Amino acid sequence: MSTATRRHPTLLLALIALAALYTWWFLHDKHWLATQLVFTGPPLLLAIALRLGWRLAPFWSGVCALGWFSHGVMSAWSHPETALLAWVEIALSLLVIALASLPGLRARFGRKSK
Numbered sequence: 001m002s003t004a005t006r007r008h009p010t011l012l013l014a015l016i017a018l019a020a021l022y023t024w025w026f027l028h029d030k031h032w033l034a035t036q037l038v039f040t041g042p043p044l045l046l047a048i049a050l051r052l053g054w055r056l057a058p059f060w061s062g063v064c065a066l067g068w069f070s071h072g073v074m075s076a077w078s079h080p081e082t083a084l085l086a087w088v089e090i091a092l093s094l095l096v097i098a099l100a101s102l103p104g105l106r107a108r109f110g111r112k113s114k
Contacts, residue, residue, distance in 0.1 A: 008050055008058055011099040015047040015061060018068065018092045025085050043068075062100030068093040 019040050026035035042064050050057040072089035075082055 007103070008099065011058060011061060011096065012047055012050050014092055014095045014099060015043040015050065018043040018089070018096070019047065021085065021088055021092065025082065025089075058100040058103070062097050065093040065096035065100070069097070 022039035022043070023036070026032065026039060029035045043061075046057055046061045046064065050061070069090060072086045072093060075086035076090065079086070
């Protein structure tokens, strides 16, 4: 297991959960391939990158999660038939943002050693 994976196991699970959510959500979409490339692909690629130890994977996960959050909010408000999926997307994207930001927040606001 790589160092990045050991430091971010929950982030890895959250990215995989997002990919699974998008796979389920767009399973019967008429533009299936496009939705898989746009929605399912990025969290899967970031999960693979995190697993392989790419140092910037947490940062890019947080950046992408801002878009996923926006998509979830728009879907929750405009498509009542998929509101539950959208709320799960919102929760997972907020989790990804928090987990990706946690090391930086700890470094900035943690106890300073003397």
